[in-house]
Amino acid sequence: MTALLISLLFFGAGAIASLIFANRGRWPTMVGAGGVILGSLCGIVPATRVALGAPAQSLRVAWDVPYGSLYLRLDALAAFFLVPIFVICAVAALYGAEYLATYRGRKALAPPWFFLNVLAASMVTVVLAHNAVLFLMAWETMALSSFFLVTFENEKESTRQAGWIYLVASHIGAAFLLVLFVMLGKENGSLDFDRFTASSGAGTLFVLALVGFGAKAGFVPLHVWLPEAHPAAPSHVSAVMSAVMIKTGIYGLLRILTLLGPPRAWWGWALCAVGLTSGIAGVLLALAQHDLKRLLAYSSVENVGIIALGLGVGIIGLSAGAPFIAVAGFAGALLHVLNHALFKGLLFLDAGNVARGTHTRELDHLGGLLKSMPATGATFLVGAAAISGMPPLNGFVSEFLIYLASFKGAVSGDASSAVPMLAAISGLALIGGLAVVCFTQAFGIVFLGQPRTVHAGEAQEAGRAMLAAGFILAAGCVLVGLFGASVVRSMGPVIRGVTGLPSISVGDSLAQAADSVARVGCFGAGLTALAALIGGARAITLARRSVASAATWDCGYARPSPRMQYTASSFAQPVTETFSMLLRTRQSLHGPQGMFPEGAEFYSRTEDPYQSLIFRPLFRALSRAMATLRPFQQGKVQLYVLYIAATLLVLLLWEVA
Amino acid sequence: MSETINWILVLLVLTGFMLLGSSRLAACIRLIAIQGMLLGILALRMQDGQWSAAGALLPLISAVVKGVLLPWLLMRAMREADTVREIEPFISYNLSIIAGAAGLALSLWLGRQLELPNRPPSPLLVPAAFFTSLVGMIVIVSRRKAIAQVLGYLALENGVYAFGAAVAPRLPVLVELGILLDVLVGVFVMGIAIFHISREFNHIDIDKLEALTDRL
Numbered sequence: 001m002t003a004l005l006i007s008l009l010f011f012g013a014g015a016i017a018s019l020i021f022a023n024r025g026r027w028p029t030m031v032g033a034g035g036v037i038l039g040s041l042c043g044i045v046p047a048t049r050v051a052l053g054a055p056a057q058s059l060r061v062a063w064d065v066p067y068g069s070l071y072l073r074l075d076a077l078a079a080f081f082l083v084p085i086f087v088i089c090a091v092a093a094l095y096g097a098e099y100l101a102t103y104r105g106r107k108a109l110a111p112p113w114f115f116l117n118v119l120a121a122s123m124v125t126v127v128l129a130h131n132a133v134l135f136l137m138a139w140e141t142m143a144l145s146s147f148f149l150v151t152f153e154n155e156k157e158s159t160r161q162a163g164w165i166y167l168v169a170s171h172i173g174a175a176f177l178l179v180l181f182v183m184l185g186k187e188n189g190s191l192d193f194d195r196f197t198a199s200s201g202a203g204t205l206f207v208l209a210l211v212g213f214g215a216k217a218g219f220v221p222l223h224v225w226l227p228e229a230h231p232a233a234p235s236h237v238s239a240v241m242s243a244v245m246i247k248t249g250i251y252g253l254l255r256i257l258t259l260l261g262p263p264r265a266w267w268g269w270a271l272c273a274v275g276l277t278s279g280i281a282g283v284l285l286a287l288a289q290h291d292l293k294r295l296l297a298y299s300s301v302e303n304v305g306i307i308a309l310g311l312g313v314g315i316i317g318l319s320a321g322a323p324f325i326a327v328a329g330f331a332g333a334l335l336h337v338l339n340h341a342l343f344k345g346l347l348f349l350d351a352g353n354v355a356r357g358t359h360t361r362e363l364d365h366l367g368g369l370l371k372s373m374p375a376t377g378a379t380f381l382v383g384a385a386a387i388s389g390m391p392p393l394n395g396f397v398s399e400f401l402i403y404l405a406s407f408k409g410a411v412s413g414d415a416s417s418a419v420p421m422l423a424a425i426s427g428l429a430l431i432g433g434l435a436v437v438c439f440t441q442a443f444g445i446v447f448l449g450q451p452r453t454v455h456a457g458e459a460q461e462a463g464r465a466m467l468a469a470g471f472i473l474a475a476g477c478v479l480v481g482l483f484g485a486s487v488v489r490s491m492g493p494v495i496r497g498v499t500g501l502p503s504i505s506v507g508d509s510l511a512q513a514a515d516s517v518a519r520v521g522c523f524g525a526g527l528t529a530l531a532a533l534i535g536g537a538r539a540i541t542l543a544r545r546s547v548a549s550a551a552t553w554d555c556g557y558a559r560p561s562p563r564m565q566y567t568a569s570s571f572a573q574p575v576t577e578t579f580s581m582l583l584r585t586r587q588s589l590h591g592p593q594g595m596f597p598e599g600a601e602f603y604s605r606t607e608d609p610y611q612s613l614i615f616r617p618l619f620r621a622l623s624r625a626m627a628t629l630r631p632f633q634q635g636k637v638q639l640y641v642l643y644i645a646a647t648l649l650v651l652l653l654w655e656v657a
Numbered sequence: 658m659s660e661t662i663n664w665i666l667v668l669l670v671l672t673g674f675m676l677l678g679s680s681r682l683a684a685c686i687r688l689i690a691i692q693g694m695l696l697g698i699l700a701l702r703m704q705d706g707q708w709s710a711a712g713a714l715l716p717l718i719s720a721v722v723k724g725v726l727l728p729w730l731l732m733r734a735m736r737e738a739d740t741v742r743e744i745e746p747f748i749s750y751n752l753s754i755i756a757g758a759a760g761l762a763l764s765l766w767l768g769r770q771l772e773l774p775n776r777p778p779s780p781l782l783v784p785a786a787f788f789t790s791l792v793g794m795i796v797i798v799s800r801r802k803a804i805a806q807v808l809g810y811l812a813l814e815n816g817v818y819a820f821g822a823a824v825a826p827r828l829p830v831l832v833e834l835g836i837l838l839d840v841l842v843g844v845f846v847m848g849i850a851i852f853h854i855s856r857e858f859n860h861i862d863i864d865k866l867e868a869l870t871d872r873l
Contacts, residue, residue: 637806638747642798656770 001057003046010039015117022110032113036093040086050079053493067191068133076493078127081251084341088243089120095469096236118145126248132181132191143170149237150229162232169225173215180208196259209256217249220278221610223301230297235352242300243345265319271312272420276427278305283434287572288606292351292361303340307333310402320417325409327509332401339394346383346473350376353462358455363445363568370447372459377447379470384439386477389432391524394477397484441571450562485518569604665699666785673792677753680742686731692815693723734848748799760791777823790816807847
């Protein structure tokens with residue numbers, strides 16, 4: 001625990017020092033990034049040890065806040081979430097130190113470093129907090145600090161808009177959490193987590209947690225803030241938010257699940273449904289985007305959906321008394337939390353490299369970047385393959401575990417639990433396939449082919465620190481993928497903590513799952529080796545011959561230009577056409593006319609249907625309803641005093657009478 | 658003894674009504690001064706024979722501050738701001754007096770409903786204290802001039818003071834002094850603010866400061 005407190009101290013010191021030295025050129029960057037990196041290095045050791053089975057530690061200090069206590073507890077579940085938090089924060093700080101440097105002189109750099117330190121500290125506190133008051137305070141701090149990070153470029157109207165959407169969404173979620181904790185506390189007379197016990201209204205509590213934490217995690221339809229906030233934020237901030245901050249929603253859901261006693265089967269059904277909707281809607285919307293970071297944001301929705309699906313499968317297994325399904329489902333979901341942190345962090349950092357090198361994130365303005373930005377391209381390829389669930393990378397391992405659990409459930413379970421399992425299998429397959437299309441598109445359009453614009457042509461590779469950050473995460477993806485079986489085996493403590501199953505059955509199930517992972521992993525590694533072999537053979541064969549490049553066959557048209565390549569929307573068109581009912585892509589086409597056509601244009605735009613069909617009408621109706629309250633706000637001091645006096649008087653009369 | 662207290666309370670209520678009904682700011686300031694003096698005497702009478710140095714001194718200090726010092730400050734502010742009378746209040750004077758009468762009825766009813774830890778020396782004490790506070794509220798809400806707002810605030814404070822005398826006759830010295838200092842500084846600051854506002858905007862009408870709000 002001491003090491004974790006020191007790590008929090010580093011974050012605090014980094015935050016304050018970056019403000020103190022605000023006016024000293026490079027200083028805020030150095031102390032701000034230094035605070036995050038040192039704090040993370042300091043905290044990662046105890047977190048890893050506890051996640052791997054060291055005994056839980058706790059610290060409790062009395063506190064003047066009503067019902068609050070400074071109760072921190074590091075158990076396996078908390079430690080499992082702390083590891084990616086520390087890794088991603090450190091890497092993001094390393095990246096941000098160089099990324100933000102170009103703003104020096106134009107914008108104050110002390111605030112983003114201050115808030116990054118605060119964000120890191122608050123995420124750590126959220127995960128460690130074992131008292132509802134402390135938890136909610138850390139939760140709010142996390143929301144506010146990330147809001148200020150998102151609105152870093154607040155001179156842009158779109159960024160401000162994104163910030164507001166994020167703030168509103170996170171507060172709607174927080175409202176549900178407040179109700180949840182008040183209900184739990186009322187029942188048990190204390191707001192300490194270990195005093196919460198299974199209560200009568202567990203179903204209501206579960207729904208409250210699902211909505212409250214789902215808003216942070218980005219479950220559909222509460223995901224609408226993600227595609228706004230992630231593109232608006234600086235890239236290292238998007239990486240932190242998408243890779244770990246939204247995972248605190250998953251953490252909260254799991255923590256509440258452990259407190260609510262034995263789960264009901266319908267919770268699993270609900271999570272499966274949420275997961276499938278989020279996964280499919282997320283990947284479809286990702287496919288239809290034109291902005292690289294927006295695409296990645298929607299892909300986060302998809303991956304959070306996969307995590308929810310794993311949790312749902314696990315809960316169904318738990319309630320049906322099938323330890324293997326439960327263990328494999330939860331292990332898949334939890335491992336996907338870690339994996340998604342690695343590859344989504346990596347992809348956002350690479351997207352930052354692209355944006356920095358070309359000054360645009362518009363897919364159709366990019367192209368051919370692999371030649372000018374080879375390192376970024378290579379790491380992006382690793383991330384894209386991992387996120388598509390390709391063996392032998394890490395995304396495959398976690399998705400495979402969920403498949404494994406679902407297959408087991410579909411084969412062995414009774415009819416009522418077989419239905420969601422079959423749905424999970426087919427949904428996961430659909431999500432995986434669409435993810436492959438989506439990331440083939442992203443990688444292909446951005447890095448392959450010819451540069452579509454001058455900007456893309458003049459792209460410059462990112463600096464050393466930014467590339468190093470990417471390499472660290474890419475290495476993480478490869479390592480977790482290669483040693484997938486050992487990683488799965490070592491997840492015993494956290495799975496025990498979540499499921500409450502005896503350690504023998506957890507160990508057995510994990511060993512069984514790990515064996516399957518190892519077998520399929522070997523096959524995947526073999527395929528990769530074969531590909532490498534073919535590539536090597538090609539290189540050897542071509543070594544002694546002359547290789548020339550020429551224009552492709554252009555069907556008789558003599559002057560093809562780079563703009564005649566496949567665009568993002570044309571690549572995605574077969575899929576978007578198939579799902580046009582769900583996507584509602586708006587297109588306008590003015591085709592070429594006559595013998596000598598003057599001009600032609602095509603335009604397609606996919607709005608988030610949840611945004612345009614649910615939230616916009618809802619908030620418009622709300623603001624119309626609220627307008628009736630307008631007359632109360634006259635800006636007259638006297639009236640305000642009257643309101644206060646009247647309220648006090650009414651309260652007094654109410655109390656007396 | 659109870660006779661004197663009752664007389665003081667009746668006078669307190671009457672000054673409250675006069676405060677609601679008069680338009681001349683100088684008269685209002687004088688009324689507040691009288692209220693401050695009355696409260697000083699009231700607190701002295703509440704000592705109930707058990708004299709102590711602090712018990713005698715505090716009401717005297719309070720009477721001097723509220724009856725002399727603050728009125729003097731306000732008079733000066735009034736002269737500097739060059740406003741003699743309140744013109745066009747939001748609620749007409751007649752209506753304020755009617756509202757005050759309703760407030761008095763409410764206070765009397767409340768006085769009977771409210772359960773206090775120790776019985777006040779006069780049944781009129783709680784209603785009179787409430788009424789004075791209500792008068793303060795009405796003045797704050799209904800007048801335009803900033804000085805009138807300050808006067809309303811002082812009346813409110815007087816009501817609270819009287820109520821305090823009823824509920825806890827022997828507050829610690831430090832608390833009493835603290836409250837007094839609070840009021841003094843409050844009025845001082847408001848006086849300065851009024852002076853600056855009037856110099857800056859050529860008027861001290863609160864409702865014309867609307868432009869400073871963030872209303873959309």
